[in-house]
Amino acid sequence: MESPGPTSLLPFRGRLHDARTATSIGRWLGLAVVVCFVTGLVSHVLQHPPHPVADALPTRPVWGYRFTQGLHVASGTAAVPLLLAKLWAVYPRLFAWPPVRSVAHAWERVSVAVLVGGAVFELFSGLLNIVQWYPWPFAFVPVHYAVGWLLVGALLLHLAVKWPEIRAHWGRRSAGTVRLPAADEPDRRSLLAGVAAAAGAVTLATAGQSFTPLRRLDLLAPRHPDHGALGVPVNRTAAAAGVASVREGDWRLTVDGPVPYELSLAELGGWPQHEARLPIACVEGWSVSAHWSGVRIRDLLERAGAPPGARVRVVSLERRGAYRVTELGRSYARDPLTLLALRLNGHVLSPDHGYPARIIAPNRPGVLQTKWVSRLEVL
CATH class of the missing domain: 3.90.420.10 (Oxidoreductase, molybdopterin-binding domain)
Incomplete structure (x- = not known):
């Protein structure tokens, strides 16, 4: 008799909690995380330059830091609704029961826990830094920088472990190789359109603090470029x-x-x-x-x-x-x-x-x- 597969500890009746939806959102979230990480490295080097490069930091273009840091904050802000949507899509797997089925599965669960915890910490601590609210006892900059590296490491490990499944659900053509309910496709497209709209809305409503052509839409950012x-x-x-x-x-x-x-x-x-x-x-x-x-x-x-x-x-x-x-x-x-x-x-x-x-x-x-x-x- 075939044994039943793992069940969710907390039942969730919504649909679209599947690998294809998670992969589709994960592509956008991965891009936002990579852009945020790279621009964060630029910011860290300019703020705390290593001794060998301290005397050779570029002074041109004069707007270089304005661009990279504005992109850093914008990509981090856009990643917040993407992360929430990604967690919604994979929710049943996060609480699958039993939690550990083998040694390999245990390591996978640990990597997922580090990935989720690191992503939540980076994005929400970054948002609190934007409004200059620090409700924690540690220094923000070094901890945020260190957890950024931890997050990227966990992301690379996750991609390596999940790559066969990610590849199977990457594009429309590859979707035909797995059994997915065809009736879900209209709802999936609507969900993805809503997630994209949410990410775009929060970005447009905050990017005006650095990209001044959008300053009239600067509704959510704590600073306005014309006020002061x-x-x-x-x-x-x-x-x-x-x-x-x-x-x-x-x-x-x-x-x-x-x-x-x-x-x-x-x-x-x-x-x-x-x-x-x-x-x-x-x-x-x-x-x-x-x-x-x-x-x-x-x-x-x-x-x-x-x-x-x-x-x-x-x-x-x-x-x-x-x-x-x-x-x-x-x-x-x-x-x-x-x-x-x-x-x-x-x-x-x-x-x-x-x-x-x-x-x-x-x-x-x-x-x-x-x-x-x-x-x-x-x-």
């Missing part, structure tokens, strides 16, 4: 950073190098002023181009007698914070578009935008565009 002091949004205000109001006569810029010197704000304003239209792009996904003016960093370094290959440590008036001290690698420090900015969109910097002076550099994450600069140290 001087026409630029702000993540961290002067009050949040603990920076008290700075009076012009009290502030000095210290440039520490072979020939150290100090400048008052009035003296800095007497230096040749340069202008640049550069985007500021934050890890949360929002970005906007703005008109900046100020003194070129390389001019300040030359006055301090810095050698051509020097890096620069930038120190903020902030007393605490992960990015109160940052470094400009050689490629950024010598780029003519890297400015110690004094004005934004034709106005003196507001306190929330880093008054009296801040860094602005091309193709650089917003968290490294240090505000309230008080000191430059030649390394």
Whole structure:
């Protein structure tokens, strides 16, 4: 007598919980995960460059980080409804009983658990990072980065184990090789169309925070590119950073190098002023181009007698914070578009935008565009 197959621990009466539906949704979800992972690697390298490449990070195109980080957040957002639909399609298998039938099956179940847990953590922690809410005790960036690698490893293992089944259900032609109810096809197409519409809707309603032609549709993103002091949004205000109001006569810029010197704000304003239209792009996904003016960093370094290959440590008036001290690698420090900015969109910097002076550099994450600069140290 043939033994019955595994049953679901929690009965679910809906249809389309089959391999073909799961494969169809899985193709879209896999693409979103790959794009999100690759662009996340770009963001991590630019924020935390390994020492061998720290001085050679590209400064062109100037909108490079704006594009990759906007794509990172958009693909991650689109992946949320895709992941929910994928979990719905495979729901009976997640709770199949008995849970383990052999050693090989046990390893498969472990890989699926890591895959599902990693995907849920990455996407929903990423969404909470967008709104800057951190209800956990660990540092977001290193954990998010590490789990990203874990997720990709589990995904590759899952694809290797399931490849024969995935291949059998990949396209319409291959569907004829397996027995699927023909009556389900109209419902399957409707389901896939609904999932695609949901992914497209959440993407269109959030992508405008970085892709400004869609800014009128920016209904769900926490930042709008047109809202903010001087026409630029702000993540961290002067009050949040603990920076008290700075009076012009009290502030000095210290440039520490072979020939150290100090400048008052009035003296800095007497230096040749340069202008640049550069985007500021934050890890949360929002970005906007703005008109900046100020003194070129390389001019300040030359006055301090810095050698051509020097890096620069930038120190903020902030007393605490992960990015109160940052470094400009050689490629950024010598780029003519890297400015110690004094004005934004034709106005003196507001306190929330880093008054009296801040860094602005091309193709650089917003968290490294240090505000309230008080000191430059030649390394």
